[in-house]
Amino acid sequence: MPSGHAAPLSAGAISALVAFTSSFVVVLTGLEAVGASPAQAASGLTAVSVLMGLGSIVLSLMTRLPITVAWSTPGAALLAATGTVEGGWPAAVGAFALVAVLIVLTGLVPALADLMARIPPALAQAMLAGVLLQLCLEPVLGLAANPLEVAPVVIVWLLALRLAPRWASPIAFAAAAVVIVVHLVSTGGSLPAGALAGHLELTAPRLTPGAVIGIALPLYLVTMASQNVPGVAVLRSLGYEVPWRPAMLVTGGGSLLGAPLGGHGINLAAISAALAAGPGAGEDRSRRWIASLTSGIVMVVLGVLASAAAQLVALAPEGVVPAVAGxxxxxxxxxxxxxxxAREEEQLPAGITLLVAASGIAVAGISAAFWALLAGLVARSLLRARPRR
Structure with missing residues (x-):
């Protein structure tokens, strides 16, 4: 066990490493799905990595609380299931910027936060589950298409899940990296020169109706319902009260800075929040903010090196990267x-929402996530309406 003074430092470093290695593949997959080139996706990964690190540093120093900032993994999964919308990549970038503005407004205007809170949590979770279903099938599809190179990744993940659950996803990526290197050696390929150099690429944002309805609104909902609200709840359960307005201003402002660089946005950490705020960060609760500060510093370093990870992923054989993401x-x-x-009275509307989201349909250039939420709300209203006597 680390000493009392070393515990926040080690917890913060572990938090950053787990956050980056466990889901950066999902971020790259989502950005490329909505139209980014490999170089633009690498730029977006670099942007969100550095900005989430800076966000953690700013909030830790400002509040002296162990608040960590993350990218939205569910949001990236939503992008992966959405695909290209009208206007292509510039329209997606415009949607990212709009989400950032909405998050800032959520911090400044309480009524907007109240409106978001009125969306039934069951339907928001069902929409997310439907979006994730397509990606979670990828390991199965990968095993069928390329068993020799996907099977080792799945087997290593299962063993890690049994022996070191927290590290299962990073270890699976490490196994995938070995598979990629072996594939490159056997085919005579290699990493391009300058792969370790950071890469940023500006894109002028534009807004289209399809991007606003198909990307921005679902992404805002997923970011709030699956990241920001649970992030506050996790820290509250550990005895820390997150200052809502500063948190939204920092994450929304950071997201706005990152959007032209291809970043889909940053937000409060949810699942990984306990790594820097829990007992593993030391017995002295007043010093745990050092863990989130350390996490931010390590994440900035990882962000500078993010292009190397993106280059490695781009050279992966068929099925390996989608399997890791799934x-x-x-x-x-x-x-x-x-x-x-969870609630019996919400199960049928939630089931409808999940199935529509999983279908992947796009009507009038608007993604399935929007239609799923709309279908669930309509079904819920009809089922709750009392028939006239």
Whole structure:
């Protein structure tokens, strides 16, 4: 066990490493799905990594609380299931910027936060579960298409899940990296020169109706319902009260800075929040903010090196990267299904929402996530309406 003074430092470093390695593949997958080139996706990964690190540093120093900032893994999964919308990549970037503005407004205007809170949690979780279902099937599809190179990743993940659950996703990526290197050696490929250099690429944002309805609104909902609200709840359960307005201003402002660089947004950490705020960060609760500060510093360093990870992923054989992404999201998928079906009276609307989201349909250039939420709300209203006597 680390000493009392070393515990916050080690907890913060572990928090950053787990946050980055467990889901950066999902971020790259989501950005490329909505139209980013590999270089633009690498730029977006670099932007969100550095900004989430800076966000953690700013909030830790400002509040002296162990508040960590993350990218939205469910949001990236939503992008992966959405695909390209009208206007292509510039429209997606415009949607990212709009979400950032909405988050800032949520911190400044209480009525907007109240409006968001009125959306039934069961339907929000069902929409997320439907979006994640497509990605969580990828390990199965990968095993069928390329068993020799996908099977080692799945097997290593299962063993890690048994022996070191917290590190299961990072270890699965490490196994994938070995598979990629072996594949490169056997085919005579290699990493391009300058792969370790950071990469940033500006994109002029534009807004289209399809991007606003198909990306911005669902992404805002997922970010708030699956990241910001649970992030506050996790810290509250550990005895820390997050200052809502500063948190939204820092994460929304950071997201706005990162949008032209391809970043889909930053937000409060939810699942990984306890790593820097829990007992593992030391017995002295007043010093745990050092863990989130350390996490931020390590994340900035990882962000500078993010292009190397993106280059490695781009050279992966068929099925390996989607399998890693699916394995990383499996726990989130199970939690979303559980949340969607927790209340019996919400199960049928939630089931409809989940199925429409999982269908992947796009009508009038608007993604399935929006239609799923709309279908669930309509079904819920009809089922709750009392028939006239």
């Amino acid at each position: 394995l990383a999201l499996l726990g989130t998928f199970v939690a979303a299904v559980k949340g969607a079906l």
